[in-house]
Each structure stands twice: as structure tokens, then as C-alpha cells.
Amino acid sequence: xxxxxxxxxxxxxxLFAISWILKANQLSATEENYILExxxxxxxAFLTLSVLSFLYKDNPFYKFAEHLFxxxxxxxxxxxxxxxxxxxNLIPRLSEGLSEFFNEPYMPGDYNFFFWxxxxxxxxLLMRLSKEHGWIARWPLAFIVGTTAGLxxxxxxxxxxxxxxxxxxxxxxxxxxxxxxxxxxxNLAIDGQFVMMLSNWVIFVGVMCGLIYFFFSKEHTGVFGxxxxxxxxxxxxxxxxxxxxxxxxxxxxxxxxxxxLFKDWLGLIS
Amino acid sequence: xxxxxxxILVFLSGAFMVFQYFVPHESSEFVYExxxxxxxxxGGFAMVxxxxxxxxxxxxxxxRKRENWGYSVITLAGLFxxxxxxxxxxxxxxxxYILQADGxxxxxxxxxxxxILIPIQATMFSLLAFFxxxxxxxxxxxxxxxxxxxxxxALIVMMRFNPLFxxxxxxxxxxxxxxxxxxxxxxxxxxxxxxxxxxxxxxxxGIERGYMGQG
Numbered sequence: 295x296x297x298x299x300x301x302x303x304x305x306x307x308x309l310f311a312i313s314w315i316l317k318a319n320q321l322s323a324t325e326e327n328y329i330l331e332x333x334x335x336x337x338x339a340f341l342t343l344s345v346l347s348f349l350y351k352d353n354p355f356y357k358f359a360e361h362l363f364x365x366x367x368x369x370x371x372x373x374x375x376x377x378x379x380x381x382x383n384l385i386p387r388l389s390e391g392l393s394e395f396f397n398e399p400y401m402p403g404d405y406n407f408f409f410w411x412x413x414x415x416x417x418x419l420l421m422r423l424s425k426e427h428g429w430i431a432r433w434p435l436a437f438i439v440g441t442t443a444g445l446x447x448x449x450x451x452x453x454x455x456x457x458x459x460x461x462x463x464x465x466x467x468x469x470x471x472x473x474x475x476x477x478x479x480x481n482l483a484i485d486g487q488f489v490m491m492l493s494n495w496v497i498f499v500g501v502m503c504g505l506i507y508f509f510f511s512k513e514h515t516g517v518f519g520x521x522x523x524x525x526x527x528x529x530x531x532x533x534x535x536x537x538x539x540x541x542x543x544x545x546x547x548x549x550x551x552x553x554x555l556f557k558d559w560l561g562l563i564s
Numbered sequence: 565x566x567x568x569x570x571x572i573l574v575f576l577s578g579a580f581m582v583f584q585y586f587v588p589h590e591s592s593e594f595v596y597e598x599x600x601x602x603x604x605x606x607g608g609f610a611m612v613x614x615x616x617x618x619x620x621x622x623x624x625x626x627x628r629k630r631e632n633w634g635y636s637v638i639t640l641a642g643l644f645x646x647x648x649x650x651x652x653x654x655x656x657x658x659x660x661y662i663l664q665a666d667g668x669x670x671x672x673x674x675x676x677x678x679x680i681l682i683p684i685q686a687t688m689f690s691l692l693a694f695f696x697x698x699x700x701x702x703x704x705x706x707x708x709x710x711x712x713x714x715x716x717x718a719l720i721v722m723m724r725f726n727p728l729f730x731x732x733x734x735x736x737x738x739x740x741x742x743x744x745x746x747x748x749x750x751x752x753x754x755x756x757x758x759x760x761x762x763x764x765x766x767x768x769x770g771i772e773r774g775y776m777g778q779g
Contacts, residue, residue: 330675334675334678334679335679337679337680338678338679338680338683339683341679341680341683341684341687342683342684342687345683345684345687345688345691346687346691348691349691349694357632357635358635358638359684360635360684361635361636361638361639361642362638362639362641362642362680362684363642363680363681363684363685363688364618364639364642365618365638365639365640365641365642365643365644365646366642366643366645366646366676366680366681367681367685368614368615368618368643369615369642369643369644369645369646369647369650370646370650370676370677370681371611372611372612372615372647372650373646373647373650373651373668373673374668375607375608375611376608376611376650376651377650377668379604379605379607379608380605380608383601383604383605384605384608405598408598409601409602409605411602412601412602412603412605412606413605415602415606415609416605416606416608416609416610417609419606419609419610419613420609420612420613422613423613423616429566432566432567432570432776432777433569433570433573434606434609435570435775435776436569436570436571436573436574436577436776437573437574437577437602437606438603438606438607438610439574439578439767439775440573440574440575440576440577440578440581440767440768441577441578441581441599441602441603442603443574443578443581443763443764443765443767443768444577444578444579444580444581444582444764444768445581446760446761446764447578447581447582447760447761447764447765447768448581448582448585450756450757450760450761450764451757451761453757454753454754454756454757454758454760455754455757455758455761458750458753458754458757459754461750462750484735484738484739489739493739493742493743496743496744496747497743497746497747497750498747499747500743500744500747500748500750500751501747501750501751501754503751504747504748504750504751504752505751505754505755507751508751508752508755525748525751526710527709527710527713528744528747528748528751529748529751530710530711530713530714530717531713531714531717531740531744531745531748532717532744532745532747532748532749533714533717534713534714534715534716534717534718534719534721535717535718535720535721535737535740535741535744535745536745537696537700537714537717537718537721538717538718538719538720538721538722538737539721539741540692540696541693541696541697541700541718541722542721542722542725544689544690544692544693544696545690545693547686547687547689547690547693548690548693550686550690551683551686551687551690554683
């Protein structure tokens with residue numbers, strides 16, 4: 295390790311210790327476990343700053359936070375899956391003794407023995423770890439792939455195709471009582487007749503033109519080309535709006551982290 | 565046998581899931597619910613494969629002292645600590661119990677979640693605000709109609725909660741999100757749905773076999 299790296303590490307450790315002591319001192323009046331609480335807040339602040347340090351360049355503190363995150367999140371999801379899937383769903387249906395051991399209410403049923411099948415398939419899936427018998431893992435994999443494909447076939451056909459098309463065919467003339475009535479009551483209110491009609495037109499024409507843009511079996515020239523160009527405009531508005539929406543989401547996360555640093559850690563804002 | 569049986573299994577399970585939708589009978593729905601539970605349970609076992617793979621890759625890196633192997637020690641330390649706290653619990657302040665159902669309420673497990681997992685995850689996602697803003701600065705130039713539309717839509721949506729512009733900008737931003745955005749999203753979703761249906765059909769009929777791997 296370089297001498298400069300050691301120096302940076304030493305400074306960080308000293309700053310961490312000072313922060314811990316000061317935070318513990320601050321929390322001692324209100325918290326019972328103030329030493330642990332102070333350590334956790336300081337450590338969370340250290341991890342936050344470590345990740346933010348990536349804005350300068352990739353560095354050991356960022357790598358530390360990144361690798362810690364990989365390990366902790368993998369274990370978190372494993373524990374969550376273990377308790378919520380295996381212990382809550384499977385064990386109460388298979389064994390009264392095990393249910394009692396895990397403090398879960400036993401769920402007796404006439405068809406509970408069928409739940410041994412996914413257990414066997416799950417164990418067969420683990421055969422993937424064996425070089426010699428790895429091919430056996432294809433059976434449970436085939437079950438997963440087949441079932442998911444069957445589920446998706448119906449689900450996507452209904453929700454992403456039929457229902458989307460059905461929702462696109464909206465009335466283009468809403469509460470229409472003639473041209474005179476339309477112009478005499480013309481306004482730009484969001485729930486007014488004009489805006490509602492415009493919205494329905496934009497939805498109908500937008501979906502059609504968007505689909506035409508994605509249709510590559512015909513050359514985009516003439517009327518087809520014009521519709522395709524309108525499709526690009528609509529798509530560009532969508533990409534812009536999605537971009538703005540994503541940026542605002544990330545900014546709000548950043549505000550959350552800065553609030554943590556300045557309020558919970560440093561106590562600079564009340 | 566090694567390859568044919570899985571294809572038969574894919575066809576039978578896939579065809580059943582499609583078929584049961586058209587048979588709204590009690591017994592058909594019962595089997596359907598059963599199969600969904602099975603999927604979740606097998607998924608639980610699949611998680612073990614993922615964890616094992618992470619352990620093996622990290623251990624291999626440490627054993628061979630590959631570049632940055634020290635960070636793999638951090639990964640394994642985080643992994644095993646979290647697993648340990650996730651399957652154990654302290655009760656009444658002194659008793660230590662392994663494999664208790666309230667392992668997820670173990671104070672240390674909750675602390676790891678609150679003070680390690682959440683801060684890193686939220687900060688990593690918030691980092692994207694900087695990168696996305698810098699990318700936008702370079703890419704968003706009003707050089708053509710479509711580029712201007714992109715820029716304008718993004719600006720309106722970003723400024724919608726800005727009190728300086730009044731309530732109208734929020735109305736316009738909401739309209740942009742609910743109308744033109746919806747129209748284009750719908751066109752994309754219809755295309756996506758058709759693609760998913762075609763892929764699912766290819767898998768059930770055994771035309772698409774890439775998921776089975778080699779050998």
C-alpha cells in the first residue's frame with residue numbers, strides 16, 4: 295500500500311472515531327444504546343460519503359461500499375426468501391414438527407403431499423452444482439420455463455395487447471352538441487371539452503403513429519412516412535418526460551441522503 | 565432423454581397454464597394455484613444457487629489472490645454476517661436462538677438493513693442524478709424539432725413542482741405524462757406484448773431452445 299493511501303486511511307479512521315465520539319455524546323441524553331446508535335449513524339454517513347466519492351473517481355472507499363452492498367443485499371434477499379417462501383409457505387404444509395420448530399401454524403390439507411414435488415424439483419435444481427449430473431437441473435428448469443411461458447402468454451396477450459388496444463379506441467368527440475356550442479364554451483381548463491377531446495385525439499393518433507414507426511416491414515415514405523414522423527415526435531415527448539421524471543426521482547433520493555448527512559449525522563438542520 | 569424430457573415438460577406445463585385460462589372451473593383454478601406455489605418454492609431453491617455462485621467466485625478470487633481480492637473478503641463478511649443475523653435472534657435480552665421465525669426482526673439484521681443496505685442503495689441511485697444531468701447537458705441541444713420536443717418535455721416535467729412557475733406548469737406536466745406519454749408507452753407496450761406472446765409460444769412449442777444450454 296502506498297504511503298499516501300495509508301495517510302488517507304489514517305485520516306478517515308481518525309475522522310470516523312471523532313464523529314462517533316461526538317455523535318455518542320450528542321445522543322447520550324436521549325438514547326439508551328447511544329454508543330451503538332452513534333456508531334451506526336456514523337457508519338451509514340461513511341458509506342454514503344464513500345459512494346458519493348465515486349463522483350471524483352473510482353476509489354477504494356467506493357469499492358468497499360460496493361462490495362459490502364453485494365454481500366449484504368444477497369444475504370438479505372436469501373433470508374427474506376427463506377422465511378417468507380420456505381418457512382411460511384412450504385414447511386406448514388409438509389410437517390407438523392417442523393412447523394412447531396419454526397413457530398408457524400401447521401396447515402393440514404388433503405393435497406399437502408403434492409408440495410413434496412417442488413421440494414424434489416428444487417433439490418434437482420441444485421444438481422446444477424454437479425459437473426457430472428448437472429443435466430438433471432434441466433427438469434425443474436423446464437418446469438419453471440414452461441409454466442412462466444404459459445402464464446406470460448395469456449397475461450401479455452390480455453394486458454399488453456387486447457386491453458391496450460381496447461383502451462385506445464376512445465370517443466373522439468366528447469359531449470358534442472355542434473360547432474356553435476363548442477366554440478361558445480371554448481376554454482383551456484384541464485377538464486374542459488376541448489382539452490378532453492384533444493387528449494383523446496392525441497392518444498388515438500399517438501398510438502397509431504407510434505405503432506407505424508415500429509412497423510419496419512414497409513418503407514416509411516409518403517403518408518406512411520408522415521405518420522411515422524408523428525410517431526417519432528410522440529416518442530420524443532415520452533422520452534423527454536420519462537427523462538425528467540427519472541431525474542426528479544433521483545434528485546429526491548439525493549435530497550434524502552443529504553438530509554441524512556446534514557440532519558441525522560451532523561445535526562446542522564433541525 | 566436428457567433433452568427430450570425437458571421439452572415435453574415445457575410443453576405440458578406451458579400448455580396447461582394457457583389451457584386453464586379458458587377453463588374457469590374450480591379444479592382447474594385449484595391446480596393453477598398449486599403450480600404458482602410450486603414456482604415460488606422452486607424459486608426459493610434457485611436462490612441457493614445464486615448465493616453459492618457468489619461464494620464460489622469470491623472464494624476463488626481470495627484463494628488465487630487476484631487483483632482487488634481484499635474486497636471479496638468484505639463481500640463474504642457482509643454476506644455471512646447478514647445470513648447469521650437473519651437466521652438467529654436474541655430473546656428477552658439474553659437467550660440466543662437459531663432458526664427462529666422472527667429472525668427478520670433480529671435487531672442486528674434490521675440495523676444492517678437500515679444503516680448499510682438502504683444508505684448504499686439510495687446513494688447509488690442518487691449518483692445517477694449527476695450522471696444523467698451531465699449526459700443531458702451534452703446531449704440536449706435544440707438542433708431539430710425532435711430534439712427540441714425532447715428538451716421541452718423534460719424541462720416541463722422537471723420544473724413542475726417549481727413554485728416560481730405557478731400551477732399551470734403542473735397541469736401541463738401532468739397532461740404530458742397522462743396523454744402523449746401514455747400514447748407512446750402504449751405503442752411500446754403493444755409491441756412488447758406481441759414480442760412476449762411470440763416468445764412464449766416459441767418456447768412452449770419447442771422452437772426456442774436457448775434456455776436449455778449446451779450438452
